Amino acid sequence: MAQETLGLFDTAPVRQEIRIGLAIVALVFITLIVATPVHNIYVGAIPGLIPALDAGMLVCDLISAAILYAQAVVFRSRALTVLASGYVISGLLLIPWALTFPGAFSAAGLLGAKVNTTGWIAVAWRLSVPIAVFFYGWLKRADATDRSLAERPPARIVQGLLISFALVIFVTLLATLGHDLLPSFFIDQNQVIQSTLITVNVVVIAWTVAAMVMLLRQERSVLDLWLLVALSAWLAQSLLNLPLQSRFSLGAYVFLVLTLVSNLIVMLALITESNRLYARLALSTAARDRERDARLISMDAVAAAIAHEVAQPLVAAKLSVSTALSWLNRSEPDTKMAIRSLHEAADSSERTFDVIKSVRATFVTEEGTRSEISLNDLARETASLMDRELAARKVSLKLSLDDSLPPILANRVQIQRVLINLLTNAIESMVQTRRRPRNIAIRSVLLDEQNVQLDVSDTGAGISPDRMAQIFEPFFTTKATGTGLGLSLSRTIIEEHGGRLWVSPGDGCGATFHMQLPHRR
Known part of the structure; x- marks a missing residue:
């Protein structure tokens, strides 16, 4: 029996949504192609740009996480909980990343930042979403084959948040206090070590491709479609980041803009689709209310018909019983006539049952067959x-x-x-x-x-x-x-x-x- 879909998690995308998604992916890769020849042009630090981009990406990630957590509660989904937690980690890591970024709030960065601190926080930040999407796809398949929605335990939102905070704190402490334990990433505040950058980007690309393959190998929902579009932007910015030589080059800024676009895609898609599904649910509820009112009117008509049909034999039964009582209450009771009247009352009651059975038979359809x-x-x-x-x-x-x-x-x-x-x-x-x-x-x-x-x-x-x-x-x-x-x-x-x-x-x-x-x- 078909079941109504009420969430981004279980609603298949329509053709128009797929076309819009493909158009966005095409624009992202056109941007990549245009920016690649000029990606190493040195631009220098732009005051206020990093905090502005960081704030935008943080808001996008946290809004996306809040919507996904809400969906996780409805669907009791481990997959959605992991995905939402991934966006929480991504958003929270942006805070130490911006605070330690050279020139964002101070010349050398805050939080005791050293030359490689910002780079390694950025690595964890860039890996958080692809890894979360990969495990989302894996757990979604496991949820679908494991048990029905009603049998699943409630989503563990609090645990997901606590683990996210713990991981962000761990990464921040490792990149600051444990700075010397990590491989060198930058020569100075501007020049990057090419071999380390290539290795990091290959790892990010591998996780991104693995997450996309995981989503493509299963039945896709609206959420899956927009995650694929976002991962395409994630892949494009990783390819652009691969040959960069400077932190303040044109390619680095395009990289950050593509990252913001990736976050915006998921957030706007979640908000838009949630509003659309809410409107559909409201219309469905209104239609159901109208159907209920029509059913009540029909029931009133049926009740009136039953009352009309049943009233006649009931009135006859009452009259027969009254007649029997009058025969028995005489000074010389006539038991024969009283018994005759009671038999007539019994016959009237049988007719009442026949009327009820006939009314019920009126509503029997072909579904009544066994x-x-x-x-x-x-x-x-x-x-x-x-x-x-x-x-x-x-x-x-x-x-x-x-x-x-x-x-x-x-x-x-x-x-x-x-x-x-x-x-x-x-x-x-x-x-x-x-x-x-x-x-x-x-x-x-x-x-x-x-x-x-x-x-x-x-x-x-x-x-x-x-x-x-x-x-x-x-x-x-x-x-x-x-x-x-x-x-x-x-x-x-x-x-x-x-x-x-x-x-x-x-x-x-x-x-x-x-x-x-x-x-x-």
């Missing part, structure tokens, strides 16, 4: 459909399904409605829980030679013993906005399939709903 289905597959499919709601309520889902379970003969749509109703009730029962984990477990088992059983357990508020017997009664509800029909209809559906639906207290907290159905073996 077929052999796998209860395990249906449970997995339903869990996938509920992924978004489970993630939004921070509920973890665990599936423990018996692979030897035989198929059942059932209406797939109706059984799935029952499962959705049970999962929805379980989620809502845990909304008020604060100090215990929100977990749902779905377990299937071969009960005996005739039946299979599927249990849905939660760690919610549970059901009090005095309400346990009433929970399946029509119009009985424990929710302020509930109709009291969901569980009643669910039990009716299961019983029509020859099965049973009941509830029992959970282990220590919550409740467990048991669904038993006959199998086809």
Whole structure:
């Protein structure tokens, strides 16, 4: 069953976005080709330019990281957490890089900078994004094949931030206090050592190409597209940086501008696509509200029709009972006439049930046919459909399904409605829980030679013993906005399939709903 995509992480790019991305890549490499012949022209230090470029890149990286962390929370994604942490590292490293850059804030740089300090901080900064993108692509593939969204643990945002800060502090201390432990990078504040520069750029290019290959080898999303475009700019600036001889040459400044462009591409893409998806979600919500209003109008019409059809036999039954009472209340009761009137009342009640059955038959469609289905597959499919709601309520889902379970003969749509109703009730029962984990477990088992059983357990508020017997009664509800029909209809559906639906207290907290159905073996 198709599932709606709601994030940059799982939305495929459209043709227009691909064309725009290719156009940007073409412009970046045209800039590279134009700048290469003049890249070693000495320009000298430009006052205020380094702090300005640094501030721009820092803002871009931190905004990108914030959006990616938000997506990581929604998707419970290790891949997005690593990618966001990579942008945090990249952004934070820009601070010591600018502070130690010769001429940015002082002639020799701050933080006790020596001749090679800025260069080695720049190496760590330039490697942070390609390495993060590489592991993002690797973990994204692992997440996709490992488990469903609902079964993943929550994203570890705090741990990602702490590790990012720790790595930035380590690199800064190594490049300043541990300066003498690192190979020489610069001859003086201006002239670079060519062999070291080439080695560093080859390593950066290798990681950049590896990250691009990792993204190209899997199904791409909108985020993947713009990461590829950004990595193309990263690759271009590394190729331009490869033959540089001076820190203050024209090529070095073009290199910094291309780096800023790379950061801007990701940030603007994330903001633009997030706004577009938000607008799409708003339109979808509005359409859903209109559909709900139309459904309510239709339900009013159906309710009026049912009331009209049912009223006649009910009025006849009431009149027959009143007549029977009048025959019995006479001074000389006429039991024969009273019995006759009561029989007429019974006939009227039967007609009432016939009317209800005919109304129900009106809504039976071709989906009402039964077929052999796998209860395990249906449970997995339903869990996938509920992924978004489970993630939004921070509920973890665990599936423990018996692979030897035989198929059942059932209406797939109706059984799935029952499962959705049970999962929805379980989620809502845990909304008020604060100090215990929100977990749902779905377990299937071969009960005996005739039946299979599927249990849905939660760690919610549970059901009090005095309400346990009433929970399946029509119009009985424990929710302020509930109709009291969901569980009643669910039990009716299961019983029509020859099965049973009941509830029992959970282990220590919550409740467990048991669904038993006959199998086809």
